[in-house]
Amino acid sequence: MLLQAAAAAAQNVSQTPAVHPPIQVILVGVLSALVFLLLAALIANMIKFDPGSNPKDPQKRKIWFWVLGIVATLLTFVLLYFVFNPGKTPTEINAMQRIPPAQKQTYKAEFERYQLMSGISTGITFVLYVVLGFIVSKIFKNKKVGNWFS
Numbered sequence: 294m295l296l297q298a299a300a301a302a303a304q305n306v307s308q309t310p311a312v313h314p315p316i317q318v319i320l321v322g323v324l325s326a327l328v329f330l331l332l333a334a335l336i337a338n339m340i341k342f343d344p345g346s347n348p349k350d351p352q353k354r355k356i357w358f359w360v361l362g363i364v365a366t367l368l369t370f371v372l373l374y375f376v377f378n379p380g381k382t383p384t385e386i387n388a389m390q391r392i393p394p395a396q397k398q399t400y401k402a403e404f405e406r407y408q409l410m411s412g413i414s415t416g417i418t419f420v421l422y423v424v425l426g427f428i429v430s431k432i433f434k435n436k437k438v439g440n441w442f443s
Contacts, residue, residue, distance in 0.1 A: 308392075309381070309386055309392060309396055309397075309399075309400040310379045310380045310381050310400075311379065312379045312400070312403040312404055312406075312407050313377060313379075313407060315406065315407075315410040318373060318377075318407065318410040318411055318414050319410065319413070319414050319417065321369060321372055321373060321377065321414060322369050322373075322413075322414030322415060322416075322417045322418040322421070323414075323417065323418075323421060325365050325368055325369045325372070325418050326365055326369075326417070326418045326419075326421040326422040326425070327421075327425075328365075329361045329362065329364065329365035329368075329422060330361075330365075330422055330425050330426055330429070332361055333357060333358050333361045333362075333426065333438075333441075334429065334438050336354075336357045336361070337354045337357065337358070337437045337438045337440070337441070338437050338438070340353050340354055340357070340437065342437075350440075351440035351443065354437060354438070354440040354441060355440060355441060358426060358441045361422075362419060362422045362423060362426070363419075365418055365419070365422055366415060366418050366419040366422075369414060369415045369418040370411075370415045373411040373414060373415065374411060378407075379403075379404060379407060382404070383397070383400060383401040383404050383405075386400050386401070426441055426442070427441075427442055429441075430442045430443070
């Protein structure tokens with residue numbers, strides 16, 4: 294029993310943490326953009342039309358659209374850099390004695406790819422949010438979401 298616990302502890306020390314594949318990282322950004330675009334559409338439909346010659350409701354819808362776009366981008370960044378991050382940096386892995394050099398190099402390459410894809414995914418979130426928002430705004434230009442880019 295004691296030998297099994299020691300073997301398990303030695304095995305844990307010699308394993309590198311798993312790094313998420315690039316497609317999962319991109320998927321976080323795409324889903325974030327879609328969820329926040331849906332939220333922006335719901336909020337735009339909840340804002341009532343203002344009567345009178347100088348209504349303020351289109352401005353409110355535009356502000357909510359852009360604020361939610363920034364929040365979606367920031368949320369994607371926070372999720373990818375702080376929540377889904379692999380947990381150990383390549384420097385920490387290099388300090389471990391029982392990990393073979395080839396495994397350290399592989400982990401470093403995977404970690405750097407993850408960091409790059411996290412930045413790309415954060416950018417994709419904002420671009421996809423704006424592009425899809427523009428398309429929805431032009432398709433439904435006579436509806437409340439049509440105020441986003443008018």
